[in-house]
Amino acid sequence: MSLKKTTIALALCACALSPAFFSSSALAFDGTAAATAPAFDLARDVNRALKTFDVPGIAIAIVKDGKVVAAQGFGVRRLGDPAPVTSKTLFEIASNSKAFTAVALAKLVDEGKLDWDDPVIRHLPDFRMHDAYVTQEMTVRDLLTHRSGLGLGAGDLLWWPTTTFSTDEIIHNLRHVKPATSFRANYAYDNLLYIVAGRIIAQKNGKSWGDTVQAQILAPLGMADTTTSVAAMVKAADYSAPHSRINGRQSVVKPMPVDNAVGAVGINTNAEDIAKWMNALLAGGELPGGQRLFSATQSKEIWTPVTPMKIAEPAGALAATRANFNAYGLGFNIRDYRGKKLVLHGGALQGFYSRVLMVPEEKLGIAIFTNAENSGSMTSLQWRILDHYLGAAPTDWIGIIAAEEQERLRKDQEKTGKAAATRAAGSKPSLPRRAYDGEYSDPWYGKVVIRHEGRKQLMAFTRTPDLVGEMEHFQHDTFIVRWKERNFNADAYVTFALNPDGSIERAKMSAISDETDFSYDFHDLSLMPVKAKKAE
Numbered sequence: 001m002s003l004k005k006t007t008i009a010l011a012l013c014a015c016a017l018s019p020a021f022f023s024s025s026a027l028a029f030d031g032t033a034a035a036t037a038p039a040f041d042l043a044r045d046v047n048r049a050l051k052t053f054d055v056p057g058i059a060i061a062i063v064k065d066g067k068v069v070a071a072q073g074f075g076v077r078r079l080g081d082p083a084p085v086t087s088k089t090l091f092e093i094a095s096n097s098k099a100f101t102a103v104a105l106a107k108l109v110d111e112g113k114l115d116w117d118d119p120v121i122r123h124l125p126d127f128r129m130h131d132a133y134v135t136q137e138m139t140v141r142d143l144l145t146h147r148s149g150l151g152l153g154a155g156d157l158l159w160w161p162t163t164t165f166s167t168d169e170i171i172h173n174l175r176h177v178k179p180a181t182s183f184r185a186n187y188a189y190d191n192l193l194y195i196v197a198g199r200i201i202a203q204k205n206g207k208s209w210g211d212t213v214q215a216q217i218l219a220p221l222g223m224a225d226t227t228t229s230v231a232a233m234v235k236a237a238d239y240s241a242p243h244s245r246i247n248g249r250q251s252v253v254k255p256m257p258v259d260n261a262v263g264a265v266g267i268n269t270n271a272e273d274i275a276k277w278m279n280a281l282l283a284g285g286e287l288p289g290g291q292r293l294f295s296a297t298q299s300k301e302i303w304t305p306v307t308p309m310k311i312a313e314p315a316g317a318l319a320a321t322r323a324n325f326n327a328y329g330l331g332f333n334i335r336d337y338r339g340k341k342l343v344l345h346g347g348a349l350q351g352f353y354s355r356v357l358m359v360p361e362e363k364l365g366i367a368i369f370t371n372a373e374n375s376g377s378m379t380s381l382q383w384r385i386l387d388h389y390l391g392a393a394p395t396d397w398i399g400i401i402a403a404e405e406q407e408r409l410r411k412d413q414e415k416t417g418k419a420a421a422t423r424a425a426g427s428k429p430s431l432p433r434r435a436y437d438g439e440y441s442d443p444w445y446g447k448v449v450i451r452h453e454g455r456k457q458l459m460a461f462t463r464t465p466d467l468v469g470e471m472e473h474f475q476h477d478t479f480i481v482r483w484k485e486r487n488f489n490a491d492a493y494v495t496f497a498l499n500p501d502g503s504i505e506r507a508k509m510s511a512i513s514d515e516t517d518f519s520y521d522f523h524d525l526s527l528m529p530v531k532a533k534k535a536e
Contacts, residue, residue: 037395042072046074050377052398053372055243055371055377056075056077056243056250056372057075057240058074059087059270059367059369061087061271061366062364063278063282066363070271071087073085073089077239086238087271089270090238090269091268091269091352091371092265092267092349092354093267093352093356094265094349094352095265095345096345096346097264098194098345099281099332101144101201101264101331103294105140105200105201106298106301107298108204113204114200116139116141119136120138120140124171124196124200126171128172128174130176130178131183142193143193143200144330145328148179148184148193149182149185150179151181151524152188152190152521153519153521154180155177155190155191155444156520158192160256162256164463164465165463167262170260170261171196173445173446174192174196174444177192187307191264195264198262198263201213201263210229214228220287220293221293223269223276223277224273225269226268229266230255238270239268241371242349242351242371243351250372255350256466271367274356274367278367280293281358281365282358282364282365285298285299302329302332303332304330304334305327305328306327308327311324317400318404321337323337332345346375351487353370353375353377354367355382368381376404380397381398384398415514416513424475429476430496431504436479437451437452440527441527441530442525442527442528447530448460448525448527459471469482470484477496478495481509489516492522505528508527
């Protein structure tokens with residue numbers, strides 16, 4: 001989830017954008033000038049980011065040379081409630097959970113229970129991909145490296161928003177998700193294969209992924225507050241509420257459990273605990289006292305590049321963030337910055353964004369958690385903190401990223417506006433509105449229902465209770481479905497194709513906005529009408 005659409009040159013889960021506050025030192029849209037920032041002051045910079053990017057709360061952890069430099073909270077846990085974010089406030093960290101899955105597998109390799117290059121079907125005999133060759137050749141390593149041939153976020157609607165599919169059903173339905181490219185040909189971020197990896201961990205350990213991670217990783221590290229389920233998180237005394245932008249305003253939204261996808265997004269943690277995690281990783285798996293969480297050999301495996309990733313070409317002041325190399329390892333993105341190797345990852349679920357990054361050569365680790373869907377706050381702070389510890393001249397990254405976000409949002413609104421302005425406003429559907437009602441089925445998702453309730457025509461995803469929306473005519477045989485849960489920010493086009501006899505052949509969907517989270521993979525659906533069975 002990871003959740004939001006990738007932007008900002010980090011190949012991380014990024015986000016739907018918040019309207020940005022413009023400071024006097026912000027970058028011009030053409031990227032021609034970058035203001036120099038004053039000397040580093042963590043509290044001042046984080047508080048400015050809270051205001052600039054309209055984020056209720058942020059938690060920061062910084063470790064250096066095995067010591068915790070900072071574990072602090074800023075802002076509030078919940079809008080309308082003065083309770084502050086503290087170093088112990090729990091946040092959902094979404095896809096930063098993937099590193100825990102990678103380490104749990106590394107421990108199995110250390111124990112001789114599997115090998116990275118074992119075929120997946122050796123451990124899960126019922127595992128199937130769409131292509132028989134890929135089924136036979138897919139290895140445990142492939143599960144973690146985003147080179148399966150699946151498209152970006154393919155099949156994520158099986159688990160997001162909260163669905164009634166079990167983990168086993170998700171893994172079974174994976175065989176119906178068609179590839180977008182050849183096997184091992186390209187990088188494309190996915191979540192489903194980390195769900196498969198989580199199932200292998202459970203199967204090999206004889207207990208759930210959550211119980212395994214708790215016993216084998218969290219307990220040895222002393223991560224006593226960290227949970228492996230949202231249900232456990234909300235029972236804690238100090239946890240953050242999720243926030244999403246609804247009609248232009250930051251709002252508290254309900255937590256959305258995803259227990260069927262824990263291998264990809266299951267961890268909820270705080271600044272104090274994540275500091276322990278980063279120090280263990282930076283120590284190559286060695287714990288204080290000389291014991292090991294995992295071997296030095298596996299530490300190298302996890303941080304070794306496997307899948308090449310495209311290198312973005314940021315313009316203007318952002319050019320300083322350009323990578324010279326960019327790849328994905330096992331649960332981590334690996335790239336460089338100012339001549340130093342970075343190991344990092346992002347995470348995003350409804351109402352939460354997170355980022356964890358480390359500079360192994362400097363024994364430096366930085367974690368940033370937010371309780372809002374905004375990548376700019378994290379991106380600006382990460383560059384700001386990195387520059388300070390790497391001895392670079394201070395740059396006003398907060399102003400620069402705020403302006404970049406605002407410009408991207410303006411372009412997206414302009415594109416959406418043009419689509420609305422150029423539609424054939426006088427056109428009508430080919431069929432009476434009720435003729436579009438009925439059950440539709442997709443090979444991997446299953447049933448979607450279109451029905452009338454009074455004068456309203458609704459679309460409902462049968463395995464996703466919250467994915468229900470009202471359909472309005474756009475043009476010709478294309479409609480727009482506007483989801484009742486407005487915090488989804490994922491309204492979509494629904495276009496019907498007709499047979500020669502005027503009956504409906506199929507329906508296709510696509511998100512309206514380029515900023516829609518990639519996990520709303522409506523474009524991967526092929527919805528065919530379900531034929532009513534004749535009475536005998």
